[in-house]
Amino acid sequence: xxxxxxxxxxxxxxxxVRPEEAGEFVHGTSLWRxxxxxxxxxxxxxxxxxxxxxxxxxSVTGPTLIKSIFGFTPDYIPTQDTQLVRSxxxxxxxxxxxxxxxPMGTDNAGRDQLARVLQGGQISLFVGIIxxxxxxxxxxxxxxxxxxxxxxVDNVMMRVVDVLYxxxxxxxxxxxxxxxxxxxxxxxxxxxxxxxxxxSWLTMARIVRGQVLSLKxxxxxxxxxxxxxSGPRIVFRHLVPNxxxxxxxxxxxxxPQIMLTEAFLSFLGLGVQAPLASWGSLAADGVQxxxxxxxxxxxxxxxxxxxxxxxxxxxxxxxxALDPQMRTT
Amino acid sequence: xxxxxxxxxxxxFDTDDGLVKAVDGISFQLQRGETLGIVGExxxxxxxxxxxxxxxxxxxxxxxxxxxxxxTGQDILLLPPDAVRKIRGRRIAMIFQDxxxxxxxxxxxxxxxxxxxQLHLGHTKAQAYEHAVHMLExxxxxxxxxxxxxxxxxxxxxxxQRVMIAMALSCEPELLIAxxxxxxxxxxxxxxxxxxxxxxxxxxxxxxxLITHDLGIVAGMTDHVIVMYAGKIFEQARTKELFALPGNxxxxxxxxxxxxxxxxxxxxxxxxxxxxxVAHLKPGCPFADRCERAEEIxxxxxxxxxxxxxxxxxxxxxxxxxxxxxxQAKRG
Numbered sequence: 001x002x003x004x005x006x007x008x009x010x011x012x013x014x015x016x017v018r019p020e021e022a023g024e025f026v027h028g029t030s031l032w033r034x035x036x037x038x039x040x041x042x043x044x045x046x047x048x049x050x051x052x053x054x055x056x057x058x059s060v061t062g063p064t065l066i067k068s069i070f071g072f073t074p075d076y077i078p079t080q081d082t083q084l085v086r087s088x089x090x091x092x093x094x095x096x097x098x099x100x101x102x103p104m105g106t107d108n109a110g111r112d113q114l115a116r117v118l119q120g121g122q123i124s125l126f127v128g129i130i131x132x133x134x135x136x137x138x139x140x141x142x143x144x145x146x147x148x149x150x151x152x153v154d155n156v157m158m159r160v161v162d163v164l165y166x167x168x169x170x171x172x173x174x175x176x177x178x179x180x181x182x183x184x185x186x187x188x189x190x191x192x193x194x195x196x197x198x199x200s201w202l203t204m205a206r207i208v209r210g211q212v213l214s215l216k217x218x219x220x221x222x223x224x225x226x227x228x229x230s231g232p233r234i235v236f237r238h239l240v241p242n243x244x245x246x247x248x249x250x251x252x253x254x255x256p257q258i259m260l261t262e263a264f265l266s267f268l269g270l271g272v273q274a275p276l277a278s279w280g281s282l283a284a285d286g287v288q289x290x291x292x293x294x295x296x297x298x299x300x301x302x303x304x305x306x307x308x309x310x311x312x313x314x315x316x317x318x319x320x321a322l323d324p325q326m327r328t329t
Numbered sequence: 330x331x332x333x334x335x336x337x338x339x340x341x342f343d344t345d346d347g348l349v350k351a352v353d354g355i356s357f358q359l360q361r362g363e364t365l366g367i368v369g370e371x372x373x374x375x376x377x378x379x380x381x382x383x384x385x386x387x388x389x390x391x392x393x394x395x396x397x398x399x400x401t402g403q404d405i406l407l408l409p410p411d412a413v414r415k416i417r418g419r420r421i422a423m424i425f426q427d428x429x430x431x432x433x434x435x436x437x438x439x440x441x442x443x444x445x446x447q448l449h450l451g452h453t454k455a456q457a458y459e460h461a462v463h464m465l466e467x468x469x470x471x472x473x474x475x476x477x478x479x480x481x482x483x484x485x486x487x488x489x490q491r492v493m494i495a496m497a498l499s500c501e502p503e504l505l506i507a508x509x510x511x512x513x514x515x516x517x518x519x520x521x522x523x524x525x526x527x528x529x530x531x532x533x534x535x536x537x538x539l540i541t542h543d544l545g546i547v548a549g550m551t552d553h554v555i556v557m558y559a560g561k562i563f564e565q566a567r568t569k570e571l572f573a574l575p576g577n578x579x580x581x582x583x584x585x586x587x588x589x590x591x592x593x594x595x596x597x598x599x600x601x602x603x604x605x606x607v608a609h610l611k612p613g614c615p616f617a618d619r620c621e622r623a624e625e626i627x628x629x630x631x632x633x634x635x636x637x638x639x640x641x642x643x644x645x646x647x648x649x650x651x652x653x654x655x656x657q658a659k660r661g
Contacts, residue, residue: 151389218430219425219426219427219430219431220430220431220432220433220434222385222425222431223423223425223431223432223493223496224433224444225385225417226383226385226417226418226422226423226425227417227418227422227423227444227445227448227496227497228414228415228416228417228418228419228448228449229418229444229448230414237436237444238433238436241433241435241436242433242434242435244435
C-alpha cells in the first residue's frame with residue numbers, strides 16, 4: 001500500500017466508508033478542487049490568472065468597444081487632416097490638447113495605438129492558443145500511442161521526434177514562411193499557425209510518452225485489459241486523463257513560448273502582416289521611431305511582457321498545484 | 330461438467346538472465362461451480378498461470394510456448410485477439426491483489442463499473458448506471474447511489490476491493506479469477522471480502538480460481554488445491570485430502586510453517602533456503618536443495634508425477650512414502 005497523506009477530508013472519507021457505519025456521506029474533495037484551492041493560495045499565480053483574464057477580455061471586446069465609443073477601427077487612418085506628423089503622444093488630440101480618444105497615442109499613420117495593441121493581443125493570444133491546441137492534439141496522440149504500444153513502434157516514433165528536434169526550428173519556420181509566402185494577410189496568418197503548430201508538439205509528445213510509459217504498467221491498466229477494454233480505449237479513456245496534470249502545466253507554459261516566437265517572427269517581418277497587427281509587428285514598427293515616438297514601442301512591449309509574465313506565473317502556479325507529489329491517488 | 334481445462338501450459342519469459350520458465354507444463358481441470366485454490370511462494374508461477382489463461386502475458390518478453398486452455402470447449406490460445414477480448418470481463422473476470430492501484434484514479438467509480446456492461450452487454454448509459462448502483466449494493470456498499478459518483482481515493486481499501494468485485498461480477502462471468510484478493514487488506518476486512526466472494530459464488534454459480542499464499546484461506550474456501558513450486562505443480566488434490574494427507578515434502582513443509590495460535594511452540598517452522606532461480610534450474614528436483622528427505626536421486630533426476638489416488642497427485646520421487654507417512658501419522 002502506498003503511503004497516503006492523510007488530510008482531514010480524507011480521514012473523514014476513510015472513516016465514513018466503513019460498511020458497519022452507514023452514516024451520512026461526507027463528500028471528499030476531488031483532485032481538481034484540491035488543485036484549485038492550492039492555486040488560489042499562490043498569490044503570483046492568482047495575479048497571473050487575473051491579468052491573463054483581463055487582457056483576454058480587453059483584447060476580445062476592446063476593438064469593438066472603441067469603435068462604438070469613438071467610431072474608429074484599429075486600421076482606421078485619418079484622411080481629412082494634412083498634418084505631417086500624425087503620431088501623437090498618449091492622451092493628446094490632433095491639436096496638442098488633452099483627449100481621451102487615444103490613451104496610448106497614435107502610430108505613424110495616425111491609427112489609434114490602444115485599438116491596435118488590443119487587436120494585436122487578439123492575434124497574439126489566438127496564435128498562442130491555436131498552436132498550443134495543435135501541439136496538444138498531435139503531441140498527446142503521438143506520445144500516448146508511442147508509449148502504450150512500446151517496443152519497435154515506440155522506437156521509430158520517438159526517433160522521428162528526435163530528428164525533428166535536432167533541426168533548428170526557428171530556421172525551419174523561417175524557411176517555411178518565406179518559401180510559401182502568401183499574398184494576403186490572412187493567408188500569412190494561417191501559414192504561421194501551421195509553421196508554429198508543426199514544431200510545438202515535439203516536447204508535448206515526449207512528456208506524454210514518458211507519463212504513459214510509467215502509467216501503463218500500473219495495475220489499473222491490467223485490470224482494464226482484463227475486463228476486455230480495447231487498446232485505443234485504454235489509451236484515450238484511461239491513460240490520457242491520467243497525464244492531464246503535467247500536460248496542462250506544459251500547455252500553459254507553451255502558450256507564452258509560442259507567443260514569443262510569433263512576436264519574434266513578426267518582428268522580423270515574417271509573421272503577421274499589416275493591416276493586421278500583433279504585438280511583435282507593433283514592436284517592430286515602434287522600434288524604428290524609438291527616439292522620437294517612444295510610446296509606439298513601449299505600449300505593445302509592456303503589454304506583451306506583462307502577458308508573458310502572467311502566463312508564466314500561472315503555469316508555475318499550476319505546476320505546484322498539480323504536483324504529483326501532492327496528489328492523493 | 331468441465332468449465333476449464335488447462336493442458337500442459339508452458340509460459341516462458343525471455344530475459345537478459347536467460348529463459349525463465351515461469352510456468353512449465355501445468356495441467357488441471359475446473360468443474361462448473363467449483364473453487365480451485367492455487368498456492369505457492371512468490372515467483373512460483375501462480376499469477377503467470379492465470380494471466381496465461383486470459384492471454385494477458387506481456388509479449389515480449391513473455392510467450393505462451395505450448396499448451397491448451399480449453400474454456401467451454403474452445404481453446405482460448407487459438408482464438409483471435411478480438412474474440413479473447415469479448416471473453417475477458419464477460420465470461421472470465423479477474424480481481425487483482427492491490428485494490429489501491431487497480432482502479433483508475435481519474436475515473437468515477439460509476440464510470441468504471443458502467444464501462445463493463447456498456448462494453449459487454451450493450452447497456453445504454455442509464456441502464457449501465459442502474460446496474461452499477463445495483464452491483465455496488467450487492468457487494469455491500471452502503472448508500473450506493475450517493476457514493477457511485479465518488480472517485481477511488483475517497484474509498485478505503487476494503488471498499489475498493491468490493492468495487493473490484495462488483496466490477497468483476499457485473500457481467501455474471503462463468504469464471505472468476507481472484508489473484509490474491511485479500512493480501513493487501515487487514516485481517517477483519519479479509520474475512521469480509523472472502524465471505525462476500527463465497528456468498529456471491531453461491532448466488533451466481535460462478536467457478537472461482539483463488540490464488541493465494543495463505544493456506545488458511547485455501548482451507549476455508551476451496552474444493553481443490555494445486556501447490557505450485559518453480560513453475561510446476563508439486564501436488565494436486567481435494568482440499569480436505571491435501572490438508573489431512575499431504576503427499577509431498579514441500580506441502581508438508583508449507584503446512585508446518587502455518588502458525589498455530591494455540592500451540593506453545595517456541596519458534597515457527599520455516600522451510601530452509603530460498604525458492605530457486607527459475608532461469609537456471611538444475612536437472613534434478615527444483616526443491617531438492619531445501620528438502621529434508623532429499624537423496625542423491627533427487628539431485629540427479631527430475632521427479633515423476635505420481636498418482637496417489639485418482640484425485641491426488643504429487644511430484645516427488647518418494648511421493649508414496651510421504652503419503653504413507655502422512656496416513657500413519659493420522660492414524661497414530
